[in-house]
Amino acid sequence: xxxxFNEPWLDASAPHGEVVLSCRARLARNIAGFPFVNHATAAQxxxxxxxxxxxxxxxxxxxxxxxVDLGRATEHDRRLLVERHLISKNLAxxxxxxxxxxxxxxxxxxxxxxxxxLRIQILAAGLQLESIHERLNEIDDHVEGKVDYAFSRRWGYxxxxxxxxGTGIRFSVMMHLPALKIxxxxxxxxxxxxxxxxxxxxxxxxxxxxxxxxxxxSNQVTLGRSEEELLGELKDKILPRIIEYEQQAxxxxxxxxxxxxxxxxxxxxxxxxxxxxxxxEEAMKLLSRVRLAIALGRLPEIDPRVVNQLFLQVQxxxxxxxxxxxxxxxQLRVTRATIVRKAFA
Amino acid sequence: xxxxFNEPWLDASAPHGEVVLSCRARLARNIAGFPFVNHATAAQxxxxxxxxxxxxxxxxxxxxxxxVDLGRATEHDRRLLVERHLISKNLAxxxxxxxxxxxxxxxxxxxxxxxxxLRIQILAAGLQLESIHERLNEIDDHVEGKVDYAFSRRWGYxxxxxxxxGTGIRFSVMMHLPALKIxxxxxxxxxxxxxxxxxxxxxxxxxxxxxxxxxxxSNQVTLGRSEEELLGELKDKILPRIIEYEQQAxxxxxxxxxxxxxxxxxxxxxxxxxxxxxxxEEAMKLLSRVRLAIALGRLPEIDPRVVNQLFLQVQxxxxxxxxxxxxxxxQLRVTRATIVRKAFA
Numbered sequence: 124x125x126x127x128f129n130e131p132w133l134d135a136s137a138p139h140g141e142v143v144l145s146c147r148a149r150l151a152r153n154i155a156g157f158p159f160v161n162h163a164t165a166a167q168x169x170x171x172x173x174x175x176x177x178x179x180x181x182x183x184x185x186x187x188x189x190x191v192d193l194g195r196a197t198e199h200d201r202r203l204l205v206e207r208h209l210i211s212k213n214l215a216x217x218x219x220x221x222x223x224x225x226x227x228x229x230x231x232x233x234x235x236x237x238x239x240x241l242r243i244q245i246l247a248a249g250l251q252l253e254s255i256h257e258r259l260n261e262i263d264d265h266v267e268g269k270v271d272y273a274f275s276r277r278w279g280y281x282x283x284x285x286x287x288x289g290t291g292i293r294f295s296v297m298m299h300l301p302a303l304k305i306x307x308x309x310x311x312x313x314x315x316x317x318x319x320x321x322x323x324x325x326x327x328x329x330x331x332x333x334x335x336x337x338x339x340x341s342n343q344v345t346l347g348r349s350e351e352e353l354l355g356e357l358k359d360k361i362l363p364r365i366i367e368y369e370q371q372a373x374x375x376x377x378x379x380x381x382x383x384x385x386x387x388x389x390x391x392x393x394x395x396x397x398x399x400x401x402x403x404e405e406a407m408k409l410l411s412r413v414r415l416a417i418a419l420g421r422l423p424e425i426d427p428r429v430v431n432q433l434f435l436q437v438q439x440x441x442x443x444x445x446x447x448x449x450x451x452x453x454q455l456r457v458t459r460a461t462i463v464r465k466a467f468a
Numbered sequence: 469x470x471x472x473f474n475e476p477w478l479d480a481s482a483p484h485g486e487v488v489l490s491c492r493a494r495l496a497r498n499i500a501g502f503p504f505v506n507h508a509t510a511a512q513x514x515x516x517x518x519x520x521x522x523x524x525x526x527x528x529x530x531x532x533x534x535x536v537d538l539g540r541a542t543e544h545d546r547r548l549l550v551e552r553h554l555i556s557k558n559l560a561x562x563x564x565x566x567x568x569x570x571x572x573x574x575x576x577x578x579x580x581x582x583x584x585x586l587r588i589q590i591l592a593a594g595l596q597l598e599s600i601h602e603r604l605n606e607i608d609d610h611v612e613g614k615v616d617y618a619f620s621r622r623w624g625y626x627x628x629x630x631x632x633x634g635t636g637i638r639f640s641v642m643m644h645l646p647a648l649k650i651x652x653x654x655x656x657x658x659x660x661x662x663x664x665x666x667x668x669x670x671x672x673x674x675x676x677x678x679x680x681x682x683x684x685x686s687n688q689v690t691l692g693r694s695e696e697e698l699l700g701e702l703k704d705k706i707l708p709r710i711i712e713y714e715q716q717a718x719x720x721x722x723x724x725x726x727x728x729x730x731x732x733x734x735x736x737x738x739x740x741x742x743x744x745x746x747x748x749e750e751a752m753k754l755l756s757r758v759r760l761a762i763a764l765g766r767l768p769e770i771d772p773r774v775v776n777q778l779f780l781q782v783q784x785x786x787x788x789x790x791x792x793x794x795x796x797x798x799q800l801r802v803t804r805a806t807i808v809r810k811a812f813a
Binding site for chain 1: 727728730731734735737738739741742743744745798802805
């Protein structure tokens with residue numbers, strides 16, 4: 124792992140950055156001639172890694188591509204990659220031969236031997252679904268120029284899980300919805316999303332809670348829909364509505380009780396600036412309040428990028444990375460508090 | 469009411485000031501020839517007020533004595549006097565003719581037409597029972613030189629309530645016991661106090677909760693014991709033991725988990741410095757943590773007197789006094805937060 128990070132996808136001035144932290148598009152692809160990962164032999168999976176590495180690191184994809192052999196990586200490094208949303212928990216916890224190829228700016232990552240042979244992901248700050256979709260298509264074309272994908276005329280791209288068959292694309296958007304949470308309207312969003320066949324997950328994806336009031340919203344169905352249909356619906360209809368709904372809830376918070384809002388904000392900042400012990404969940408909760416206040420123009424002295432980065436930096440593997448040593452649960456809380464205090468000093 | 473306050477009894481450098489906020493001695497006295505307050509006619513009570521005023525404001529008692537006619541005082545002024553521990557809640561809420569005489573430095577107050585004709589009280593910072601007892605005796609002698617007390621050779625001084633018959637004296641000590649509260653040992657103190665016929669009350673006396681981890685400890689029985697016996701027992705045996713018990717609990721807190729202690733302290737200070745809305749109970753809880761840390765030498769930059777004063781200043785009537793106008797519940801919380809923020813800025 125490298126000594127420093129690139130986080131272009133934490134740029135706070137990105138489109139709709141006040142509500143949308145980041146967006147992601149990923150393709151599920153399998154290579155013809157190889158069985159699906161869960162049916163392949165160890166030798167076949169090794170061979171697939173070799174082929175994938177050749178294609179992904181062979182140039183022409185993105186600058187500064189690195190290859191991380193996850194079987195050889197330390198547990199700490201795997202956690203770090205999960206926290207940075209570059210690999211899935213499943214891939215980190217798997218015990219088969221597996222790897223990830225990551226671009227220098229961390230906007231592109233390709234997981235190899237996850238559920239599918241290749242999971243190609245593009246990450247960007249704010250709401251930029253169209254441009255990441257374009258870039259994903261370029262990457263996809265590039266890879267397809269070097270290997271044959273498993274494809275059926277009838278079903279489209281073949282994937283290990285039926286929910287990905289078809290276009291094999293999933294768009295997901297990490298939304299910061301603190302006002303809808305405070306006003307108790309978040310459940311309406313959840314219900315509406317469900318009706319629209321969208322999944323609403325937490326900060327770490329599947330099964331995770333909504334730490335820091337982040338909600339990851341993504342399409343679930345890919346079969347029978349064109350990528351353009353999916354994208355258009357999300358980009359032009361659904362997401363603008365959720366963004367507006369959150370913005371409206373924020374206006375209500377300001378109008379209904381400005382002092383209460385400032386009290387919440389200043390207390391959060393006061394604790395972040397003072398605590399000597401800080402848990403991850405509490406840190407994210409407090410950072411969420413600060414992020415909300417910044418978006419409302421109520422904390423002009425604080426750089427939103429600092430807050431966006433802190434959401435990452437307070438995670439355990441990031442803390443250990445920064446401390447350059449393993450940390451006990453208590454040391455994690457001390458280090459987290461120290462980093463946060465310094466950031467807001 | 470005057471425009472500013474004297475609070476010599478908040479001097480943090482007083483003996484045992486780190487555990488004992490203040491001490492008080494009070495005498496219950498009735499004047500011969502008048503029925504007890506609850507049996508007196510309105511005319512008799514008025515006459516008693518006249519006599520008492522003559523005696524108490526006639527000079528020779530203490531400098532700068534003032535007389536507050538509580539029937540004419542505003543509700544706000546009565547609350548203020550209760551918050552300053554100069555009159556009892558009972559006297560404030562009573563609807564008969566009643567008054568209080570207060571010395572310029574507020575160390576002496578004499579309630580007239582409370583349960584007894586006269587309730588003479590001396591207040592001092594820290595643990596100074598012997599000197600306040602001496603002073604109380606001087607006041608008592610002075611008053612007795614001008615009026616005849618109701619006295620029985622067999623029972624001693626006669627009082628409206630049997631628990632005060634005898635010497636009629638009550639010593640009480642306002643102790644700050646945050647460490648015993650944190651370590652859950654406060655109940656042992658309560659039980660021990662009960663066995664010793666001591667009452668343990670909250671910050672506002674009878675029936676009040678232990679706001680800010682303050683416990684008011686006082687003797688209950690006065691019959692059949694000399695003042696010297698009562699005083700000696702409290703001063704030499706009981707109180708030093710409670711003080712040592714609290715000090716020991718404080719040492720345990722430091723030894724067991726210094727970081728946790730500092731975290732609690734700094735968070736408390738962080739909130740006090742940041743909140744825009746602050747309730748009285750929360751303010752006292754947070755101030756208590758800061759007071760504990762100061763006593764442990766962990767906040768050398770903060771003046772303990774400021775904290776001692778804030779315990780008073782965050783009370784509703786004090787806030788209204790400072791604001792010079794009636795305040796709604798919300799305005800009280802805003803004003804309290806503002807005053808506290810400024811004090812710690």
